Amino acid sequence: MRYSILLVLLAIASFPGHESQGQTPQVASRYYRAGQEKMKNGDWVAAAEDFTKAIAANARLKTTTTTTYNGEPFDESQSESNEISVSDPLTAHAYVNRGAARFHQAKFAQALADYDRALRINPRIAQAYVGRGAVLSAQGDRDGAMRDFNHALAIDGRLYEAYNNRGALRYKLGDLDGAMTDFDRAIAIDGRLPESYYHRGYVWLEKKNFAASIADFNRAIELRPDDGLALVGRGLGFMKQAKLDLAVRDFSAAIELDSGIAAAYAYRGVTLILSGRETEALPDLKRFIELKPELKRELEEKVELAKALKRSVTPLQ
Numbered sequence: 001m002r003y004s005i006l007l008v009l010l011a012i013a014s015f016p017g018h019e020s021q022g023q024t025p026q027v028a029s030r031y032y033r034a035g036q037e038k039m040k041n042g043d044w045v046a047a048a049e050d051f052t053k054a055i056a057a058n059a060r061l062k063t064t065t066t067t068t069y070n071g072e073p074f075d076e077s078q079s080e081s082n083e084i085s086v087s088d089p090l091t092a093h094a095y096v097n098r099g100a101a102r103f104h105q106a107k108f109a110q111a112l113a114d115y116d117r118a119l120r121i122n123p124r125i126a127q128a129y130v131g132r133g134a135v136l137s138a139q140g141d142r143d144g145a146m147r148d149f150n151h152a153l154a155i156d157g158r159l160y161e162a163y164n165n166r167g168a169l170r171y172k173l174g175d176l177d178g179a180m181t182d183f184d185r186a187i188a189i190d191g192r193l194p195e196s197y198y199h200r201g202y203v204w205l206e207k208k209n210f211a212a213s214i215a216d217f218n219r220a221i222e223l224r225p226d227d228g229l230a231l232v233g234r235g236l237g238f239m240k241q242a243k244l245d246l247a248v249r250d251f252s253a254a255i256e257l258d259s260g261i262a263a264a265y266a267y268r269g270v271t272l273i274l275s276g277r278e279t280e281a282l283p284d285l286k287r288f289i290e291l292k293p294e295l296k297r298e299l300e301e302k303v304e305l306a307k308a309l310k311r312s313v314t315p316l317q
Contacts, residue, residue: 028058032094039097044104051098058091092121092128099131103138111135126155130162137169145169160189164196171203179203194220194227201233205240213237228257232264239271247271262291266299273306 035050099114115132118125133148149166152159167182183200186193197220204213217234221227235250251268254261269284285303289296 028054028090028094031057032090032097035094035097035101039101042104044101048098048101048105051094051101054094055091055098058094089122092118092125095121096125096128096131099128099135103131103135108135108138112139124155126152126159126162129155130159130165133162133169134165137165142169142173158189160186160193160196163189164199167196168199171199171206176203176206192223194223194230197223198227198230198233201230201237205233205237208240210237210240214241226257228254228261228264231257232261232267235264235271236267239267239274242274244271244275248275260291262288262295265291266295266302270302270306273303274310276310278307278310 031050031054035047035054038044038047038050095114095118099111099118102108102111102114112132112135115128115135118128119132129148129152133145133152136142136148137145146166146169149162149169152162153166156162163182163186167179167186170176170179170182180200180203183196183203186196187200197216201213201216201220204210204216214234214237217230217237220230221234224230231250231254235247235254238244238250239247248268248271251264251271254264255268265284265288269281269288272278272281272284285299288299292299
């Protein structure tokens with residue numbers, strides 16, 4: 001069962017260096033900065049609301065229905081208009097960031113509309129192509145996603161998020177060498193972020209270089225100790241090396257951090273079977289099927305193989 005969770009990184013637009021003399025630029029910039037802070041905290045709903053208010057405050061449209069938000073005027077009718085026309089980059093950047101906030105809420109159609117709006121205002125915003133590419137990939141349009149990631153990198157060749165997302169897409173497409181190149185580039189640009197180590201660890205697993213895989217997952221865990229997904233990856237590396245006790249330890253730690261990680265249950269169950277602890281494995285296998293019923297057949301095939309290899313020192317392939 002080839003199972004990994006690809007981590008999408010959305011490029012967040014920074015606050016524009018120039019503020020125009022728009023309708024209420026101080027109000028707009030205040031909402032914009034508030035939205036940025038809420039994104040840092042993972043409060044995607046509230047962040048989207050603030051970017052909506054920044055867009056409305058900065059729009060050059062006739063006010064129709066006025067209300068207040070935190071004591072400031074806010075025209076809700078402007079926030080979703082396709083006719084907004086502004087010269088100030090703040091609005092375009094607010095669309096980029098609202099698109100990111102909506103992506104994290106799985107509101108893909110709305111996120112796509114926001115990225116399109118940003119690009120209509122300024123077709124040179126690389127972060128908008130990264131975000132739109134992520135949406136297209138999530139919707140199954142891999143060709144469109146690849147075009148957007150490539151376009152983002154043509155504009156900004158040092159955009160870490162574009163390399164990470166393009167590498168993840170190449171991994172999904174089976175282009176392991178291309179994926180490895182992209183993750184290498186992302187790490188060269190900024191080696192402090194764990195996502196590319198995590199992804200590269202899975203590429204090493206596919207290439208059967210288990211030691212290199214574990215080294216990358218170790219680095220991802222070092223950078224983000226509470227990352228249950230990286231623990232699953234490292235546990236899989238240990239399982240491939242037939243270091244079954246270490247594998248069980250990592251899968252268990254991942255479940256303790258996040259009980260919703262389906263892969264941790266599947267791999268712990270398989271590892272327990274390989275260790276001759278089939279009875280202990282049953283609750284894990286049941287839980288995985290509850291979380292991922294569409295993968296039941298694949299899990300059953302892997303379980304049968306594990307039973308055949310029980311107590312074997314040969315790594316599970």
